[in-house]
Structures are given as C-alpha cells and as structure tokens.
Amino acid sequence: MAAPALAKGKSSPAAEKFLSEPEIAKLKRVKVDLVAPPMVHKHEQVASGAPRIVEFRMEIEEKKMVIDDNGTTLQAMTFNGSMPGPTMVVSAGDYVELTLVNKASNAMPHNVDFHAATGALGGAKLTNVNPGEQVTLRFKADRPGTFVYHCAPEGMVPWHVVAGMSGTLMVLPRDGLKDPAGNLLRYDTAYTIGEFDLYIPKDENGKYKDYKTLAESYGDTAEVMRKLIPSHIVFNGKVGALTGEGALKAKVGETVLLIHSQANRDTRPHLIGGHGDWVWETGKFANPPEKDLETWFIRGGSAGAALYTFKQPGVYAYLNHNLIEAFELGAAGHIVVEGKWNDDLMKQIKAPGPIVA
Amino acid sequence: GLASVAATAAAQTVNPAGEKLYKTACIACHSTGVAKAPKLGDKNAWAPLIASGMDAMMEIAVKGKGAMPPRGASSADDATLQAAVEYMVQASR
Numbered sequence: 548m549a550a551p552a553l554a555k556g557k558s559s560p561a562a563e564k565f566l567s568e569p570e571i572a573k574l575k576r577v578k579v580d581l582v583a584p585p586m587v588h589k590h591e592q593v594a595s596g597a598p599r600i601v602e603f604r605m606e607i608e609e610k611k612m613v614i615d616d617n618g619t620t621l622q623a624m625t626f627n628g629s630m631p632g633p634t635m636v637v638s639a640g641d642y643v644e645l646t647l648v649n650k651a652s653n654a655m656p657h658n659v660d661f662h663a664a665t666g667a668l669g670g671a672k673l674t675n676v677n678p679g680e681q682v683t684l685r686f687k688a689d690r691p692g693t694f695v696y697h698c699a700p701e702g703m704v705p706w707h708v709v710a711g712m713s714g715t716l717m718v719l720p721r722d723g724l725k726d727p728a729g730n731l732l733r734y735d736t737a738y739t740i741g742e743f744d745l746y747i748p749k750d751e752n753g754k755y756k757d758y759k760t761l762a763e764s765y766g767d768t769a770e771v772m773r774k775l776i777p778s779h780i781v782f783n784g785k786v787g788a789l790t791g792e793g794a795l796k797a798k799v800g801e802t803v804l805l806i807h808s809q810a811n812r813d814t815r816p817h818l819i820g821g822h823g824d825w826v827w828e829t830g831k832f833a834n835p836p837e838k839d840l841e842t843w844f845i846r847g848g849s850a851g852a853a854l855y856t857f858k859q860p861g862v863y864a865y866l867n868h869n870l871i872e873a874f875e876l877g878a879a880g881h882i883v884v885e886g887k888w889n890d891d892l893m894k895q896i897k898a899p900g901p902i903v904a
Numbered sequence: 905g906l907a908s909v910a911a912t913a914a915a916q917t918v919n920p921a922g923e924k925l926y927k928t929a930c931i932a933c934h935s936t937g938v939a940k941a942p943k944l945g946d947k948n949a950w951a952p953l954i955a956s957g958m959d960a961m962m963e964i965a966v967k968g969k970g971a972m973p974p975r976g977a978s979s980a981d982d983a984t985l986q987a988a989v990e991y992m993v994q995a996s997r
Contacts, residue, residue: 654977656939675939677971702936762929762977769931 563689571600571642578602581633584714584783585795587737587806593723594638600685601637606648607657607676607698607712609761614779615786615877619747619755622764623711623784624655624698630784631741631808632696632714638721639691644683651679654761656700657707661686662849663694663716671699691720692831693850697810705772705811706765709746711784713810715739715850720832724825724854727835732825734804734854738795742845742867742878743784744777744812777812780867780878789880795865797857799886805865808850814878816853817842817868820861823853842868859893860886918994922987929978930988939971942996950996961989 566574577599582588605626612623612630626632637643643664649657656677660669664686667673674682698704698712717737724732748756748767755778758764771778782789789795797803802824807816816823823840830851837843845851867878926934926944933941942949953961965985968974975985 654973656971677939678973700938702938703932706932759979760929760977762932762973763979765932766928 574642575599576602576644579635581605581627581635583627583629584631584633585738585740585789585793587634587636587717587739590636590719591638592719592733593731594640594719594721598638598640598642600642600644601635602644602646603635604646604648605632605659606650607653608650609653609655611758612711612784614745614747614781614784617755619779620757621710621745621747622758622761622768624657624707624761625711626659626696626698626714630711630743630781631739632712634715634717634737634739634806635696636717636719636737637688638719639688640721641688641718642685643688643716644685646681646683647674647676648681649676649678653678655707657698657712658700659684659696660699661694661696661716663688663690663692663696663718665689668699669696671701675700688716688718690831691718691833692827693717693806693808693852694830695808695810695848695850706769708810709744709772710761710768711743713741713743713808715741715806715808717806717850717852718832724832724836726825732836732854734802736797736801737804737806739806740782740789740808740816740865740880741784742807742809742812742814743781744809745779745781746771747778749778777876780812780814780872780876782878782880786877789865791881794862794881794883797882797884799857799860799884799889801884802854802856803882805853805855806850807845807853809845809847812847814845814847814867814872815842815869816845816851817866818853818855818882819864819866820859821855821857821863824855826853827851828853857884857886859889860884918990919983919987921984922989922991925976925978925980925984925988926991929980930976930992933972933976934992941972944992944995947996950993954993954997958986958989961993962986965989 608628614621658671658674660671698707825836828843828851863882866873873879937943
C-alpha cells in the first residue's frame with residue numbers, strides 16, 4: 548500500500564527530472580505582455596499543454612511619486628513604473644525567462660531576486676544591471692504558489708525594497724487550484740495588491756521632506772528605516788490608490804482571487820463584510836487552503852492568496868486589520884460589488900431610532 | 905600623539921558640506937561597497953584613486969563611472985562634490 552502513496556508525492560527529489568539545454572530549447576515559447584496592478588494578465592488556471600518557456604520583460608523606472616493626499620513624495624524605485632511591479636503568472640513546470648531592463652535615465656544599479664527560483668540568491672547574482680543595461684534570466688518555476696520578487700542589490704537591499712521594488716510571481720498548479728478534498732477551485736477575476744511600508748523623513752519642522760534626487764533621499768531614509776516605524780503603509784503605491792476610481796470591482800456570485808504581497812513587513816488582510824473562503828496565507832498551493840477566515844496573515848517577505856465569492860452587494864473595505872495601519876497610515880482599499888441584497892444572510896430588522904422603553 | 909593632532913588640524917580645514925553630502929547620498933554605495941564601489945576607509949581600494957589625483961577623482965565624481973552615476977546621483981555643485989571626495993579621501997588614507 549505504500550507504493551501508491553509514494554507515487555503521489557511528485558515533489559520527492561528522486562522523482563525530479565532536470566531537462567538538458569537541447570530539451571529546453573524544444574519547449575514552446577510564449578511571450579506575455581504584463582499589465583499594471585491591480586489587474587493581472589490573462590492566463591490559464593489549468594494548464595492545457597506541456598511546460599513552456601514564458602517570456603516577460605520589465606523596465607526599471609526610478610521616479611518621484613506622490614504617496615498621499617497631502618502631496619508627500621517618495622523617491623521611488625519601481626519595476627515597470629508601478630508599485631507593486633506587475634504580477635507574472637505561469638504554471639508549475641514552466642520556465643520563466645525575464646528580460647530586465649535598467650533604463651539609461653535611472654541612477655542606480657538594480658537586479659531581481661525571485662523567491663520562486665532556486666540558486667544564485669534568487670537570480671540576484673545573475674541580474675546585476677547598471678543604468679543603460681539589460682539582462683535575461685531563465686529559471687524553472689517548479690513550486691506552485693504566490694511568491695514575492697524584489698530588487699536586492701548587494702549592500703542596499705532594504706532601501707530598494709521599501710522604495711517600491713517588489714511584486715508577485717504566481718505559479719499555478721498545472722491542474723489548477725484545489726480545496727483540501729481535491730475539488731477544483733476557479734476564480735473569475737484575479738486582483739493583485741502590493742502593500743508597502745514607507746519611511747519618509749521629516750524636517751526639523753515636522754514636515755515630510757522632498758528630495759531633488761533619489762540618492763539624496765538615502766541618508767535620511769535609512770535613519771527612519773532603522774527605527775522600524777513606517778510613516779505610511781500603502782496599497783499599490785499611494786494612500787487611497789484602491790478607493791474611488793481605483794476601487795476593485797466585482798459582482799454578487801463572482802469569485803475573486805486576491806493576491807497580497809508584502810516584501811518587507813508583516814500584514815493581516817481582512818475583507819470587511821466578507822471572508823476568505825479559501826486562503827493560502829503562506830501562499831503555497833501544494834498545501835491545503837484554510838476555510839472561512841476572518842483575517843489572514845502575510846509574513847513580511849511573502850505573498851499569499853485568498854478566494855472569495857461575493858454574496859452581498861455594496862462597498863467592501865479590504866484592509867490590513869491593524870486598524871491604525873489601515874486608517875491612519877493608509878493600508879486600505881475598496882471593493883465595489885454590484886448585485887442583489889440577500890435578506891437571509893443579513894437584514895436590518897429595525898432602523899436606528901430613539902430608544903424605546 | 906602628534907599624528908592625531910595633525911589629523912585633527914587637517915579635519916578642521918575640510919569643508920563640512922563634504923561629510924554632509926557623503927552621509928546624505930554617497931554613503932548608499934560607499935559605506936558597504938555596492939557594485940564594487942571603493943568602501944569608505946578601505947586604504948587599499950582608495951590608494952590608487954588617491955594617487956591618481958583630485959582632478960581624476962573629480963572627473964569620476966562629476967561624470968560617473970560604471971555603476972556610479974554622474975555626481976553620485978546628487979544635485980550637488982562641484983565645490984560640494986569635491987568636499988565629499990576630500991572627506992572620503994581623508995577617511996580612507
């Protein structure tokens with residue numbers, strides 16, 4: 548009886564097959580155009596064919612960004628101009644082939660460390676690019692899950708990460724997401740949320756400082772970082788980025804996958820008025836998801852994923868449930884849901900009014 | 905001893921804007937040696953640079969070299985930039 552059980556464990560090292568370079572060269576290639584967060588590029592949830600080489604291209608862009616409604620600025624560093632960088636999706640067994648471009652207009656050297664990859668500091672050692680250079684890295688995405696990627700230049704890793712350089716690589720199981728009983732779980736829409744703890748220095752009058760250049764923001768920023776108290780904590784680059792015009796959208800009956808990355812600091816996502824129907828809070832799909840979660844927990848340095856099927860219309864808040872971090876520092880967004888109200892799930896029996904004895 | 909007295913005297917003639925710029929911007933790479941930047945205080949790394957003279961070091965500081973961006977990616981003027989170079993040279997002799 549032990550034999551079938553062993554055969555099921557596909558990840559046992561003895562069962563691993565490593566392809567030779569000629570074998571890899573024969574794999575089908577696909578080129579994927581990335582889209583800006585919170586959207587995720589079109590992808591298959593169940594792989595329809597054999598492993599492929601999936602080509603991506605990202606440009607690093609350093610720029611000054613306004614990060615709150617008071618005009619506070621961050622000397623930011625980004626993959627593709629956004630915080631977070633775009634989410635890349637492949638299936639387990641596919642090869643990721645990333646071309647990383649460091650625009651000539653940038654000032655700093657950069658690279659990329661994929662938590663999904665194996666060897667060479669996640670690829671960081673093989674992707675050091677100065678302004679005006681590009682590099683191409685290939686790695687096998689052999690573990691399913693949501694994984695952080697981030698810049699990690701030796702000697703100044705935390706600064707590049709907290710200045711914006713992180714995103715998610717989602718590696719789907721080839722046969723799709725499963726509940727603990729092995730039933731297929733599907734989503735209609737995937738949204739990607741990157742949470743960023745920011746460390747903006749203040750001047751002697753208590754006002755946030757604005758810097759002429761990225762390099763000039765370094766010394767003061769490092770001092771704020773060392774105190775471990777963020778000045779702002781934002782979703783997708785700015786206080787309120789996912790509210791109003793930027794709010795996420797869904798319909799009653801729609802199943803949404805919420806991917807949440809935090810490359811540096813812990814967070815605890817919660818959907819007000821909703822739940823996590825199925826949650827991989829450590830983000831690795833070979834593990835059974837947990838059910839019915841009120842609040843889940845993303846470790847700093849990881850990405851997690853939650854599935855939810857909306858049952859009621861209205862405006863939901865999706866936030867970090869340290870409510871000071873959410874409402875004072877910025878870690879909150881909205882999901883606007885259309886559809887029909889369900890009185891069985893909730894009903895206001897008597898509207899607020901004067902107290903009656 | 906005498907040497908430290910001499911060093912103190914030398915320090916007093918240095919433009920303090922140099923140390924300030926170093927601690928604001930240059931420190932990002934030169935404190936740990938990011939992308940092969942010569943580390944502050946690393947005598948061996950700095951000896952050939954110091955031997956090349958201030959004009960040559962200023963040429964690198966102003967125009968950039970390799971991963972080092974022009975003006976160290978700062979908005980500093982030439983005088984402040986030179987003061988920062990002098991600060992780094994003094995700390996690395």
